[in-house]
Amino acid sequence: MVWSHPGISIEDLVDRIKGFVDILVLASGYQSSGLPAIWDVGSIKKALKWGIFFEDVLKSLRSYANYEESVKELDAALSHLTSDPNFPLGLTDMSSATLSNARRLVLEHFLHAHPIKDTHLAAFLRAVVEIDMDELSESHSDSSSAYIGRLDLQMESLDLAAKKLLPKNDAIVDELCQFSHWRSRCLSYLLDKRTIKLLSGAQLILEAPKEQWIRVFDGLKSSSDPCYENLLEIVEILLLGLISSKWNYMIQQLIALPCDFVSISKKFLDLHELVSRKFSFQGNSSALLSNKENDILEYLTSLLNFQPHKLWKLPSVLVAAALPLW
Numbered sequence: 001m002v003w004s005h006p007g008i009s010i011e012d013l014v015d016r017i018k019g020f021v022d023i024l025v026l027a028s029g030y031q032s033s034g035l036p037a038i039w040d041v042g043s044i045k046k047a048l049k050w051g052i053f054f055e056d057v058l059k060s061l062r063s064y065a066n067y068e069e070s071v072k073e074l075d076a077a078l079s080h081l082t083s084d085p086n087f088p089l090g091l092t093d094m095s096s097a098t099l100s101n102a103r104r105l106v107l108e109h110f111l112h113a114h115p116i117k118d119t120h121l122a123a124f125l126r127a128v129v130e131i132d133m134d135e136l137s138e139s140h141s142d143s144s145s146a147y148i149g150r151l152d153l154q155m156e157s158l159d160l161a162a163k164k165l166l167p168k169n170d171a172i173v174d175e176l177c178q179f180s181h182w183r184s185r186c187l188s189y190l191l192d193k194r195t196i197k198l199l200s201g202a203q204l205i206l207e208a209p210k211e212q213w214i215r216v217f218d219g220l221k222s223s224s225d226p227c228y229e230n231l232l233e234i235v236e237i238l239l240l241g242l243i244s245s246k247w248n249y250m251i252q253q254l255i256a257l258p259c260d261f262v263s264i265s266k267k268f269l270d271l272h273e274l275v276s277r278k279f280s281f282q283g284n285s286s287a288l289l290s291n292k293e294n295d296i297l298e299y300l301t302s303l304l305n306f307q308p309h310k311l312w313k314l315p316s317v318l319v320a321a322a323l324p325l326w
Contacts (some may be wrong), residue, residue, distance in 0.1 A: 008072065016053075020051075024088075027047060027106060027109035040123055048131050054100075058096060095148045111124070198240055199240045202237045204243070221286075239314070
């Protein structure tokens with residue numbers, strides 16, 4: 001045995017790795033029983049601290065003799081551990097290299113939890129910020145300012161905005177929080193079980209010939225709803241059917257969407273130009289759509305002819321996704 005870390009034996013480290021694997025499985029969203037795993041801010045911080053622990057062990061190992069041999073011994077122990085048929089399949093590539101970046105591993109498993117709910121995402125973001133603040137407080141008397149400075153540097157490196165266009169520090173944090181909250185609400189709607197069921201129903205109904213699905217919706221709005229109170233649900237189903245072909249792409253783009261710090265006035269100008277272009281080229285836009293999409297748009301337009309305000313009651317991400325087609 002050449003393991004050279006004096007603070008922990010290789011056997012104790014492997015035992016802790018086994019516990020860490022259980023944490024990663026729970027972080028993915030489900031318990032071994034199949035029930036959803038519930039995580040609050042404190043629990044997420046504990047999981048992240050486990051990741052930091054393994055990073056510190058691997059980092060400090062470099063300062064002791066026989067570093068390369070120690071790493072090989074650890075990788076051999078991990079290979080034996082992951083070869084167990086009961087070991088989680090998604091973690092079979094675990095090695096000293098992945099443990100050197102264990103905090104990132106924890107974050108990835110939390111973000112891959114499905115479905116991502118508002119409470120889960122809010123607790124996750126708060127835990128990450130508090131962990132960072134705790135670390136900064138050890139070396140900075142004003143950890144808040146240091147954290148803002150770190151955000152500034154990261155945004156510059158990611159080219160999210162030119163430095164001269166960035167608002168004040170407090171505004172940056174406020175903008176990031178608002179953007180994260182908006183994206184979380186959008187994703188929560190798109191990934192919600194109710195939405196997925198409506199999407200499946202929309203696809204099934206709209207696969208029928210035009211005359212048949214129109215009879216279905218006409219029956220829904222007239223048979224037991226003389227005041228058209230369920231018009232909102234009909235419009236929602238039609239909009240979901242309209243964008244169903246780009247569903248996965250839309251979710252991927254929403255996840256990857258950066259916070260660009262565009263001012264409110266600029267957003268209004270962009271919206272005005274979008275609407276202007278729509279009416280300027282309305283005669284040509286139908287040529288870019290399929291017959292099915294044109295049929296859906298025609299029926300939607302007839303439904304909302306006298307009450308377009310109904311769209312304000314629908315999730316913004318749904319209306320925004322369908323707006324370019326309308």
